[in-house]
């Protein structure tokens with residue numbers, strides 16, 4: 001399975017194409033739209049999300065609610081196109097003060113633009129709306145294998161969660177956070193940052209349950225599942241780090257305590273899951289546990305030092321509008337890019353032109369593992 005996206009933030013809309021999904025997968029458009037809504041939400045989003053109402057238009061590949069085996073293509077309209085329509089292809093939207101932390105300056109240097117409009121349009125995380133739509137289709141595919149993916153906000157600014165609750169209620173919380181006490185403090189922090197014109201980062205955690213062992217591969221570096229997952233998460237704008245299992249804190253633990261001892265008791269068991277469910281680039285049958293670091297977004301009302309690319313004068317960045325924090329939204333994006341990678345790994349291993357073929361191969365593999 002492979003996929004591609006296209007589209008700019010203030011142009012007509014976003015396009016996505018998925019090739020290689022088996023036929024017969026039931027796809028509910030409402031489920032995709034709900035996931036899109038979650039990505040738009042989360043406390044700390046800005047004005048743009050108040051008027052965008054992302055909904056997917058399925059252009060091809062699905063008939064009477066089921067995949068046909070042909071490429072699935074999707075369209076999400078940018079409502080902001082209505083505001084920009086007369087301007088997008090005309091002069092007047094130039095941006096000459098590259099924002100530190102955004103793609104502006106390296107993009108201008110690379111593509112020979114004196115104005116960063118052509119850079120920021122595609123560098124914008126608007127693109128992640130399409131990846132969420134594709135990820136939602138992949139989640140619906142993964143349901144056939146009972147594989148579930150959960151994401152939550154683990155920290156925001158300097159506030160970390162201490163307690164975890166029930167994932168079923170996660171989207172009832174304004175910050176997609178499992179610790180109500182921590183969440184209240186995070187909301188205060190966001191309000192203060194917003195009033196100051198500043199922005200905030202944080203971390204999100206994603207857990208994938210019910211995975212069979214053996215997804216991914218050790219025989220070739222490109223097929224290691226940890227590298228694929230980390231690569232796809234790092235490709236989300238503003239993600240600056242990914243860890244698996246105990247991750248960076250594992251450097252403080254001796255090997256005798258780090259590694260997850262194995263025992264057999266009516267099946268293969270582990271005493272703990274420091275590896276985060278992946279050994280040698282393959283799932284080992286435990287939950288996969290990942291965390292991602294989201295940096296504070298670069299567009300700040302309080303402005304940052306830069307220079308004007310036309311006049312070469314040092315100055316401050318221009319400001320129109322922006323989010324204050326995107327950590328909750330990023331948790332939804334991470335969940336969905338992870339769904340895409342897991343769907344790819346399932347199809348690499350179990351293939352099939354029809355979902356029943358894929359399920360048959362999957363079931364016979366599980367039987368072999370059970371009899372090991």
Ligand SMILES: Cc1cc2nc3c(=O)[nH]c(=O)nc-3n(C[C@H](O)[C@H](O)[C@H](O)COP(=O)(O)O)c2cc1C
Nearest residue numbers: 102103123125237238239297298299322323326329
């Ligand atoms: C959902 C989401 C919304 C974002 N919103 C903004 C925003 O309003 N303003 C901004 O400057 N950056 C925003 N970003 C981050 C930028 O897109 C990102 O920092 C930029 O593309 C540079 O990429 P990098 O941070 O990966 O280096 C957002 C990121 C995500 C995931």
Ligand SMILES: C=C(O[C@@H]1CC(C(=O)O)=C[C@@H](OP(=O)(O)O)[C@H]1O)C(=O)O
Nearest residue numbers: 009048049123124125126129237321322
């Ligand atoms: C449009 C989305 O996020 C945008 C991502 C983004 C950026 O620079 O990444 C900048 C902002 O765009 P605008 O300047 O038009 O308000 C965000 O709103 C979205 O998430 O759908």
